[in-house]
Amino acid sequence: xxxxxxxxxxxxxxxxxxxxxxxxxxxxxxxxxxxxxxxxxxxxxxxxxxxxxxxxxxxxxxxxxxxxxxxxxxxxxxxxxxxxxxxxxxxxxxxxxxxxxxxxxxxxxxxxxxxxxxxxxxxxxxxxxxxxxxxxxxxxxxxxxxxxxxxxxxxxxxxxxxxxxxxxxxxxxxxxxxxxxxxxxxxxxxxxxxxxxxxxxxxxxxxxxxxxxxxxxxxxxxxxxxxxxxxxxxxxxxxxxxxxxxxxxxxxxxxxxxxxxxxxxxxxxxxxxxxxxxxxxxxxxxxxxxxxxxxxxxxxxxxxxxxxxxxxxxxxxxxxxxxxxxxxxxxxxxxxxxxxxxxxxxxxxxxxx
Amino acid sequence: xxxxxxxxxxxxxxxxxxxxxxxxxxxxxxxxxxxxxxxxxxxxxxxxxxxxxxxxxxxxxxxxxxxxxxxxxxxxxxxxxxxxxxxxxxxxxxxxxxxxxxxxxxxxxxxxxxxxxxxxxxxxxxxxxxxxxxxxxxxxxxxxxxxxxxxxxxxxxxxxxxxxxxxxxxxxxxxxxxxxxxxxxxxxxxxxxxxxxxxxxxxxxxxxxxxxxxxxxxxxxxxxxxxxxxxxxxxxxxxxxxxxxxxxxxxxxxxxxxxxxxxxxxxxxxxxxxxxxxxxxxxxxxxxxxxxxxxxxxxxxxxxxxxxxxxxxxxxxxxxxxxxxxxxxxxxxxxxxxxxxxxxxxxxxxxxxxxxxxxxxxxxxxxxxxxxxxxxxxxxxxxxxxxxxxxxxxxxxxxxxxxxxxxxxxxxxxxxxxxxxxxxxxxxxxxxxxxxxxxxxxxxxxxxxxxxxxxxxxxxxxxxxxxxxxxxxxxxxxxxxxxxxxxxxxxxxxxxxxxxxxxxxxxxxxxxxxxxxxxxxx
Numbered sequence: 001x002x003x004x005x006x007x008x009x010x011x012x013x014x015x016x017x018x019x020x021x022x023x024x025x026x027x028x029x030x031x032x033x034x035x036x037x038x039x040x041x042x043x044x045x046x047x048x049x050x051x052x053x054x055x056x057x058x059x060x061x062x063x064x065x066x067x068x069x070x071x072x073x074x075x076x077x078x079x080x081x082x083x084x085x086x087x088x089x090x091x092x093x094x095x096x097x098x099x100x101x102x103x104x105x106x107x108x109x110x111x112x113x114x115x116x117x118x119x120x121x122x123x124x125x126x127x128x129x130x131x132x133x134x135x136x137x138x139x140x141x142x143x144x145x146x147x148x149x150x151x152x153x154x155x156x157x158x159x160x161x162x163x164x165x166x167x168x169x170x171x172x173x174x175x176x177x178x179x180x181x182x183x184x185x186x187x188x189x190x191x192x193x194x195x196x197x198x199x200x201x202x203x204x205x206x207x208x209x210x211x212x213x214x215x216x217x218x219x220x221x222x223x224x225x226x227x228x229x230x231x232x233x234x235x236x237x238x239x240x241x242x243x244x245x246x247x248x249x250x251x252x253x254x255x256x257x258x259x260x261x262x263x264x265x266x267x268x269x270x271x272x273x274x275x276x277x278x279x280x281x282x283x284x285x286x287x288x289x290x291x292x293x294x295x296x297x298x299x300x301x302x303x304x305x306x307x308x309x310x311x312x313x314x315x316x317x318x319x320x321x322x323x324x325x326x327x328x329x330x331x332x333x334x335x336x337x338x339x340x341x342x343x344x345x346x347x348x349x350x351x352x353x
Numbered sequence: 354x355x356x357x358x359x360x361x362x363x364x365x366x367x368x369x370x371x372x373x374x375x376x377x378x379x380x381x382x383x384x385x386x387x388x389x390x391x392x393x394x395x396x397x398x399x400x401x402x403x404x405x406x407x408x409x410x411x412x413x414x415x416x417x418x419x420x421x422x423x424x425x426x427x428x429x430x431x432x433x434x435x436x437x438x439x440x441x442x443x444x445x446x447x448x449x450x451x452x453x454x455x456x457x458x459x460x461x462x463x464x465x466x467x468x469x470x471x472x473x474x475x476x477x478x479x480x481x482x483x484x485x486x487x488x489x490x491x492x493x494x495x496x497x498x499x500x501x502x503x504x505x506x507x508x509x510x511x512x513x514x515x516x517x518x519x520x521x522x523x524x525x526x527x528x529x530x531x532x533x534x535x536x537x538x539x540x541x542x543x544x545x546x547x548x549x550x551x552x553x554x555x556x557x558x559x560x561x562x563x564x565x566x567x568x569x570x571x572x573x574x575x576x577x578x579x580x581x582x583x584x585x586x587x588x589x590x591x592x593x594x595x596x597x598x599x600x601x602x603x604x605x606x607x608x609x610x611x612x613x614x615x616x617x618x619x620x621x622x623x624x625x626x627x628x629x630x631x632x633x634x635x636x637x638x639x640x641x642x643x644x645x646x647x648x649x650x651x652x653x654x655x656x657x658x659x660x661x662x663x664x665x666x667x668x669x670x671x672x673x674x675x676x677x678x679x680x681x682x683x684x685x686x687x688x689x690x691x692x693x694x695x696x697x698x699x700x701x702x703x704x705x706x707x708x709x710x711x712x713x714x715x716x717x718x719x720x721x722x723x724x725x726x727x728x729x730x731x732x733x734x735x736x737x738x739x740x741x742x743x744x745x746x747x748x749x750x751x752x753x754x755x756x757x758x759x760x761x762x763x764x765x766x767x768x769x770x771x772x773x774x775x776x777x778x779x780x781x782x783x784x785x786x787x788x789x790x791x792x793x794x795x796x797x798x799x800x801x802x803x804x805x806x807x808x809x810x811x812x813x814x815x816x817x818x819x820x821x822x823x824x825x826x827x828x829x830x831x832x833x834x835x836x837x838x839x840x841x842x843x844x845x846x847x848x849x850x851x852x853x854x855x856x857x858x859x860x861x862x863x864x865x866x867x868x869x870x871x872x873x874x875x
Contacts, residue, residue, distance in 0.1 A: 048874060055875045056464035059419060063456045069426050070449035077441020077517070084430025084437070085817035091431055092828045096835055099420040103839065106416035109875040110846050151818045156516045157438065159819030196867075303442045304512070304519045314450060322457045329461050332472055335867060343870050 003282040005298045008308040012075040013284075013298055015315060017277040019071055021270045023064035024135075028269055030058045032187010034101055034128030035180075037121045040191065040202050044114065045339045047121060051105060052342070053194040056333050058105060060326055062098070074311055078156065078301030079284045086146055086160030090134050090167065097134075101127030129180060136179025139276050140172040140221075142285030143229050149290050158286070158296040171224055178214070178221045182272075185214045186265040189249060193258040197338040204253055207261070211250035219243055222272070231278050238275040242268045359825040360432040360816050363832065365798075367424050369791050370836050374418035376790050379493055379540065380547035381411045382486035384612075386479075388605075393479050399601035402855040407551065407605070409856075412467065413846050417839065419460075424832070426452075432825060436805050436815035442519045443509045443526060444499050451495035459488030471864045471872040490540070497539060501532035504797070505634040505710070506806050511718035518715055518806070530630045538623035542749075542793065544616035546786040549752055551609035553782040554851050555602040556759055560775050562599050563768040598855055607763055613756035620749055625684060632685040632693070634710045635807055637703075637731060638800035639685055640696045641738035644668075651692025655679035661743070666735045668696070696732060703731040709808030716808040728811045733802040741796040748789035755782050 005013070033054050041047030054061075073080040084091060104124035108117045151157040188207035192200055222239045230236075249264025279285075281298065288295035302308070335341075354362075385408050392400035426448060429437045437445075462484040469478050502509070508525030509518045520526070632639045640646075646668035649656035658680030664672035682691040703709070706724070708716045716723070755778065762769040769775050801807055805815040861872060 051875045052468075052871075056468040057461075059460040060457060060464055062423075063452060063460050066423065066426055066456055067449070067452035069430075070445065070452040073426075073430065073437060073441055074445030074449040077438050077445055080430045080441060080445070081434035081438035081817075082819075084427060085432075085434035085820050088431050088817070088820050088824045089827065091427055092831060095424050095427060096831060098423055099835065099839070102420040103416055103842075105875065106412065107842070107846065110413065111849070154516065157435065157818065159817075161819075303445065304515075306523075307442050307446055307520045310520070310523050311446060311449060314453060318453050322453065322461075326457070326461055329465050332465060332469060335864075340868050341871050342874050343872070 003297055003299055005282065005302075006305065008305060008312065009298050009302045011312060012071070012302075012308055013277075013281065016068060016071050016075065017274065019064055019068035020277070021273045023061070023068055024273050025266050025269050026061035026064060027058070028132075028183045028265075029187045029190035030054050030061055031128040031132045032183040032185070033191060034104075034124040034187070035132070035184055036125075036187055036191065036203075036206070038118070038125050040188075040199060040206065041121075044117060045342050046199050047117070048109070048342045049195055049199055049337050049339055050191060051108065051124075052337055053191060055105060057326075057329060059102070060329065062102070071311070075303050075308060076284070076298070076301040077303060078158065078296055082148060082158045082160065082286070082296055082301075083146070083284075086148075086162070087138060087167075089164050090138055094131050094134050097127040097130035099127075100124075101131070128183075132180045132183045133176040136176035137167060137172045139179070139273075140175025140225075141167050141169075143175075143225055143276055143279050144169065144171060145229075145283065145287030146285060147287040147290065148296050150292070150294050155294045156300070158291065161290070171221075171228070174217065174221050174224070178217050181210060181214045181217055182265070182269060185210045185246075185249065186262075186269060189253060189258065189261045189265055192253065193262050194336055195338060196336045197340070199338065200336075204256075204258075207253045208250065211246070211253060215243070215246045215250060218246055218268075218272075222275075225275070225279075229279055231275070234278060235275060238271050238278070242271040242275065244268075245271060354822065354826075356820065356822040356825055357813050357816050359822055359829055360820075361812065363432060363825060363829045364428065365795075366829070366836070367421065367428065367832055368798075369794065370840075371418065371421040371425055372790055372794055373787060374414050374421065376539075376543035376546040376787070377414045377550060378411070378418045379489050379543035381407065381414070381550065382482070382489050384547055384551060384609075385411050386482045386486045387608075389479055389482055393475060397597075398858055399597040399604065401858045402597070403601050403605055405858060406850075406855045407554075409850050410550070410554070410847060413843065413850065415463070417843050421836070431828075432817055432820065433805070433815050434817035434819070436810065439517045439810055439815070440502070440509075440806060442517060443502055443506075446520065446523065447495040447499040447502075447526070451492050455488045455492035455495065457488075459485050459492065462488065468871075468873060470861050471869075474863070475861070493539060493543075494536060497536050498527055498529065498532050501529040501535055502526060503804075503806050504535075504801060505529055505531045505630075506713060506715045506809055509715045511715055511722075518719070518809070521714075531627070531634065534623050534627040534630055538620060538627055541616040541619040541623060542786065542790050545613055545620060545749065545752055546783065546790060548609040548612035548616065549755070549786045550783040551605055552613060552756065552759055553779040555606040555609065556769055556782070557776060557779040557851070558602045558854060559599070559606055559763075560769045560771045560779070562602070563771040601855055603763065606759060610756040610759045610763070613752060614760075617749065617753035617756065624746075628684050629687055634713075635801065636694050637696070637699050637709070638733070638738070638797075640694060640699060641733045641735055641800050642742040642796065643681055643693075644735050644739045645681070645693060645695045646697050648695040648698045649693055650679075650682040650686075650690055653690055655683075655690040656681040656685070656693040658684060662739070666739050696735070700731050709804070713808060715806075719809050723809055723811070726811050726814050728803055728813075731803065733800050738796055738800045741792040741799065745789045745792040745796060748785045748792070752782070752785045752789070755785070 033050055037047050037050050041050050100123040104120040104127065108120035111117070147161045148158040149161045151159045185207060188203045188210060191203035192207060195203065222242060226235045226239055245264045245268030249261045249268065252258070252261035252264055283295065283297045284301060286296050288297065294300070385404055388400050388404040388407065391397070392404055462481045465473065466478065466481040466485055469481055473481065506518065507529055508520065508522045510521045512519045628639065643659060644662065644666040645656065655678060657676040657678045660675040660677065662674045679689045681693055683689050685691060685693045708720060710716055759769065803811050803813070805812045864871065
């Protein structure tokens with residue numbers, strides 16, 4: 001069955017890919033930093049340096065995920081409905097992890113006790129780990145294709161037929177490990193880029209070590225993905241670019257060029273995502289082999305032309321504005337931090353009884 | 354329990370919980386922005402202290418709103434996938450707009466505000482809190498537009514090929530009469546809630562600063578040989594400069610009490626208009642709000658408004674009832690003897706095939722399918738709608754009374770009494786409007802039953818066909834436990850910072866050197 005999407009449908013498929021890329025590249029280093037707080041920060045002040053590298057921006061980065069979700073809902077209701085209900089328990093895990101992680105950043109400094117702070121640090125670390133792992137498994141399943149079927153003979157309604165445990169194939173598990181490792185690498189490089197002094201050195205040393213692991217595991221996943229679920233020449237080109245980005249990042253960390261290293265992992269993350277979305281065209285990451293003549297794809301899942309048109313105008317006007325002020329906020333907080341910049345805990349005054 | 358009930362409980366719990374934080378965020382962001390503006394214009398320290406103090410309470414609350422908000426956007430697809438598929442073409446757009454126009458603005462500029470005290474020029478820093486506050490309030494527009502579509506699905510048509518509702522007129526979605534009154538009503542409710550919090554906090558501190566009463570207490574307590582308590586209440590931290598703590602709290606308390614009065618009046622007016630719209634587009638909800646079984650009014654008699662009923666609300670004769678004659682007719686129709694349809698008449702009409710809103714295009718087009726879903730009961734749970742409606746109004750009215758009382762104590766340099774009953778009143782003050790918000794939403798969503806999209810799609814047809822009851826139960830238990838634990842943590846943090854009182858402030862200077870210590874860091 002040939003699929004002939006309209007221009008608007010293609011634009012929105014592309015825009016949703018862009019939103020996911022924005023989310024993965026930006027929140028990717030937040031998750032990396034989150035996971036690394038207890039391991040790279042040896043005392044409270046060092047941990048505070050780490051938290052403060054992402055403190056002003058993590059929430060804005062997370063909105064990329066919300067916008068990706070909202071845009072999928074609006075532009076491809078069928079995609080949103082079937083995907084989100086298919087991944088019910090994985091998404092539940094992600095939501096709980098996001099709740100704990102988000103509060104960890106905001107609440108850790110609100111009490112002076114070390115047990116409180118270190119408890120939240122553990123929450124940030126585990127939360128960031130779970131989100132990265134589950135998204136890695138999830139995206140790998142989009143590459144494989146989530147099997148769907150028409151529900152109760154109703155043509156437009158599709159349900160996932162795989163079940164929870166079917167999501168954990170070896171390829172998907174490797175994908176989970178790769179995303180965790182990639183975000184650790186990306187996050188460590190971000191820390192190196194944003195800090196000075198001892199913590200900077202420690203982050204670099206960690207990045208060098210994890211970098212080799214990412215190149216190995218990521219390379220294996222990319223090869224596997226191209227051999228088993230290939231998209232032809234474009235897929236191989238993207239593989240080369242993604243792997244090249246990782247190698248460049250690793251080399252640049254060693255060469256003390258943190259900015260270039262960061263560009264390396266950012267490009268690699270983006271290109272891996274592009275590869276996944278290429279594979280997800282036109283079936284949106286679903287396996288339609290048992291849907292007969294009623295597949296769930298970019299055409300059948302799509303919103304009406306009117307809705308897509310309205311949304312397109314909004315995107316054309318507001319996406320550049322959002323990019324502008326987000327970039328500006330990174331500029332405002334461009335300075336590198338070290339423990340010297342972190343104020344002492346203000347002595348707690350006695351509360352009024 | 355069946356998946357539908359479980360999914361409903363989950364939506365109810367997560368949404369009511371999320372809405373504990375949203376109203377405070379919506380208005381407190383603006384209140385903090387106003388305090389900072391006053392500081393910017395006058396240079397008076399007391400406004401800066403208020404900004405930092407209430408800013409901290411705002412952020413503790415805001416974080417909870419953010420993290421529980423993600424659940425909201427995702428659970429439509431997770432638990433209500435058939436609803437999402439059916440209305441996504443109309444309902445999804447406001448959610449996407451909300452993220453793109455509101456959430457980015459709010460989160461980015463809030464980050465700039467929190468960490469930007471020493472990195473941004475004062476004026477830009479002030480602009481940051483205003484943009485964050487505006488972002489929050491823009492989100493209210495879109496989420497209420499989405500909700501109003503569920504109450505009164507206008508601006509959409511039914512497409513038989515795709516078997517779903519589709520956007521016909523986005524302008525009509527954004528000018529839904531339900532939205533036009535629900536938006537100001539919700540924003541006023543937010544103002545009532547956030548101002549009540551400010552009044553409670555500053556009112557409590559003012560009572561503690563009430564020297565006359567404190568001296569009396571000190572005597573009473575020392576006779577009780579409770580020396581430690583006396584020390585704590587009478588020893589002042591020695592301030593280096595003239596202490597403006599009292600002036601600051603007084604300003605905040607008066608400001609908040611006045612804001613409560615104004616928003617209280619606004620709530621009555623917008624609520625009244627909302628009621629009239631509701632009578633037109635969801636007559637059953639109005640009848641359910643009143644437990645009005647038999648049609649009343651319209652023949653010169655007028656329907657009475659029941660203030661309180663003792664006995665069952667099943668249409669049999671109640672044991673005891675307080676009623677105001679003709680008031681329901683006026684509230685529902687705007688005339689003193691207007692006709693208000695009762696539950697029994699509406700039920701019979703629906704059984705005969707009448708639409709909830711006969712003029713609604715989506716309902717007309719989908720009617721055949723709607724009947725095929727076999728909606729056998731058209732009645733919400735009457736005790737829930739009846740009592741939640743009264744609790745909403747009652748708690749709102751009580752809040753206005755508290756504001757009046759506070760203003761009375763604060764007149765002519767007066768202070769509230771340093772008495773236990775005042776402390777308890779201040780503890781209850783923010784809870785009143787907070788729960789009024791909850792009851793208002795419980796009323797409006799339970800009163801919509803059995804529909805998820807009024808008169809069109811029944812709730813029972815909206816759940817995810819592929820999700821099992823066990824899965825929903827797992828998440829329901831998970832959210833409830835996590836939310837419960839977080840509530841304890843959040844309230845303790847709020848109380849800690851409320852007790853700490855106004856922070857001392859130092860002149861804010863922009864950081865220029867890489868080695869400078871930041872004035873603020875997590």
